[in-house]
Amino acid sequence: MSSNSALRPAQVLELWRRTIVEGVRRDQPDLSTRQMAILLIVYxxxxxxTVRGLAANLAISKPAVTRALDRLGQLDFVRRKTDEDDRRSVLVQRTVKGSVFLSDYAGLISAALETISVPQIIVPLA
Amino acid sequence: MSSNSALRPAQVLELWRRTIVEGVRRDQPDLSTRQMAILLIVYxxxxxxTVRGLAANLAISKPAVTRALDRLGQLDFVRRKTDEDDRRSVLVQRTVKGSVFLSDYAGLISAALETISVPQIIVPLA
DNA sequence: CTAGAATGGTACGCTAACGTAACGATCAAG
DNA sequence: CTTGATCGTTACGTTAGCGTACCATTCTAG
Incomplete structure (x- = not known):
């Protein structure tokens, strides 16, 4: 019962453009793609x-995850907490500031979505 | 007549997560946010x-645009062409390879969209 | 012609992120 | 205990992107 597929490729790219361009314009803390991916996964x-879980999930190296968490932690978008049941592991936790950031980001996307006209009935070939 | 607003924030973020994570996993040529923004604008x-147009549009410096175009050109996603009517200006042109890349990217987004269930009638408060 | 503005690129110093390799801390098996 | 595996981090050398400042080329006014 979803009408999502009614979005043509051009419209999908338009959605992406509006969101990303607006983010650049606002001079948001520019997270790399990997950092954004990790943030979204966590939230x-x-x-x-865990670090290894995120690394496996994204098919990237553990040090890359460590560095991304350094950056995200420095922005206070996530927090590290050692797992008391296995003190080798680090648990990545959410923060208020991270929630706010992603909320805003969702708003950005939604705003972009709403300005895109969607054909509700016809699903064009191209 | 759009039902786009029926996407709740959580779903919007889910869409973003699926797309971005999939991109990271596939080890796509990892364009920075700015590079992606420029690519999307051009296409x-x-x-x-022009360089100055893109810089103004994104509120970033001209050298940043120049470098982004270097990178995008190196990937053959765009091409530079001096404007014969004003040889100071550089026109940024599309390429087949860039079109293919963005087509694939649109496919990524569409695929993510289709896996997200959309409430067609009720727009929840939260 | 010439002076000044406009356009895009380069130079420079700096910061950030990458992958590989190594490391200390911790856990699990015996 | 002790040995070996696991987890996250750090070290290191490399690459890439940033903004400011400056530059060569080109256009436009007068």
């Missing part, structure tokens, strides 16, 4: 999140 | 596109 996927 | 907005 939209069920806990717990 | 979804009407020509002509």
């Amino acid at each position: 939209t996927q069920p806990a717990p999140h | 979804t907005q009407p020509a002509p596109h």
Whole structure:
């Protein structure tokens, strides 16, 4: 019962453009793609999140995750907490500031979505 | 007549997560946010596109645009062409390879969109 | 012609992120 | 205990992007 597929490729790219361009314009803390990916995983996927888990999930190296967490932690978008049940592991936790940032970001996307006209009935070939 | 606003914030972020994570996993040529912004502008907005125009549009410095175009050109995603009517200006042009890349990217987004269930009638408060 | 503005690129110093390799801390098996 | 595996981090050398300042080329006014 979804009408999502009614979005043509051109419209999908338009959605992406509006969102990304607006983010650049606002001079948001410019997270790399990997940092953004990690942030989104932590906030939209069920806990717990570990360094190795994130690395495996994204098919990148552990040090890359460590560095991304350094950056995200420095922005106070996530926080590290050692797992008391296995003190080798680090649990990545959410923060208020991270939630606010992603909320705003979702608003950006939604705003872009709403300005795109969607054909509700016809799903064009191209 | 759009039902786009029926996407709740959580779903919008989920869309973003799926797309970005998939991109990272596939080890796509990892364009920075700015590079992606420029690429999308060039391909979804009407020509002509100049360095100063892009810089103004994104509120970033001209050298940043120059470097982004270096990178995009090196990937053969765009091409530079001096404007014969004003040889100071550089026109940024599209390429087949860039079109293919963005087509694939649109496919990524569309695929993510289709896996997200959309409430067609009720727009929840939260 | 010439002076000044406009355009895009280069130079420079700096910061950030990358992958590989190594490391200390911690856990699990015996 | 002790040995080996696991987890996250650090070290290192490299690459890439940033903004400011400056430059060569080109156009436009007068």
